[in-house]
Amino acid sequence: MTARHAVCLFVILAAWAVPAAAQAPAQLRTPDVIFVPTPQAVVDAMLKLAKVTKNDVVYDLGSGDGRIPIAAAKSYGARGVGIDIDPQRIREATENLKTAGVGDRVKFLNQDLFTTDISEATVVTLYLLPSLNLKLLPKLNRELKPGTRVVSHAFDMGTAKPQETLNVDGRTVYFWTIPIQQ
Numbered sequence: 452m453t454a455r456h457a458v459c460l461f462v463i464l465a466a467w468a469v470p471a472a473a474q475a476p477a478q479l480r481t482p483d484v485i486f487v488p489t490p491q492a493v494v495d496a497m498l499k500l501a502k503v504t505k506n507d508v509v510y511d512l513g514s515g516d517g518r519i520p521i522a523a524a525k526s527y528g529a530r531g532v533g534i535d536i537d538p539q540r541i542r543e544a545t546e547n548l549k550t551a552g553v554g555d556r557v558k559f560l561n562q563d564l565f566t567t568d569i570s571e572a573t574v575v576t577l578y579l580l581p582s583l584n585l586k587l588l589p590k591l592n593r594e595l596k597p598g599t600r601v602v603s604h605a606f607d608m609g610t611a612k613p614q615e616t617l618n619v620d621g622r623t624v625y626f627w628t629i630p631i632q633q
């Protein structure tokens with residue numbers, strides 16, 4: 452290989468490698484809560500309670516292995532967006548999306564749920580912690596359109612009275628619509 456060929460090869464490899472590295476999920480900071488998946492029966496009940504349709508954009512804040520956005524797209528034809536701060540979870544969700552056959556309707560973003568823009572959501576799903584739900588409440592009311600549905604697995608939002616609750620296999624699911632009154 453001549454020096455000229457070597458330079459060309461280096462330029463081609465650099466052009467490929469730099470954008471690939473820029474897109475790779477990265478650890479932003481320590482997650483606020485560890486990954487524990489919502490059982491599939493509870494996922495189905497959450498989406499049913501929110502009356503998800505193909506016109507919805509379902510945001511799962513802390514999306515783990517991606518099961519909620521993927522189910523929203525598979526079962527209802529909705530668009531799904533998963534936000535997770537942990538790059539390992541984003542990698543898993545992206546792998547799961549490959550086999551789910553709804554890749555055109557779902558995306559996963561390696562971002563902090565407290566700083567990501569959620570304004571396009573029409574449904575928001577949560578499985579976090581009571582303290583995180585409370586911390587998130589002002590952002591939900593500020594960024595989401597009136598009438599946006601919010602569903603939380605297991606955890607309420609302090610004194611914000613849910614409009615509905617559901618028991619699924621011993622687990623509680625909470626439902627509110629924006630604006631959520633405290």
Ligand SMILES: C[S@@+](CC[C@H](N)C(=O)[O-])C[C@H]1O[C@@H](n2cnc3c(N)ncnc32)[C@H](O)[C@@H]1O
Nearest residue numbers: 482483484487488489513515535536563564578
């Ligand atoms: C209990 S799991 C729920 C996973 C999924 N929503 C479900 O119900 O199966 C919580 C997820 O939130 C993510 N997480 C924790 N803190 C976060 C933050 N500040 N921003 C985005 N994701 C976060 C964790 O990495 C974890 O995957």
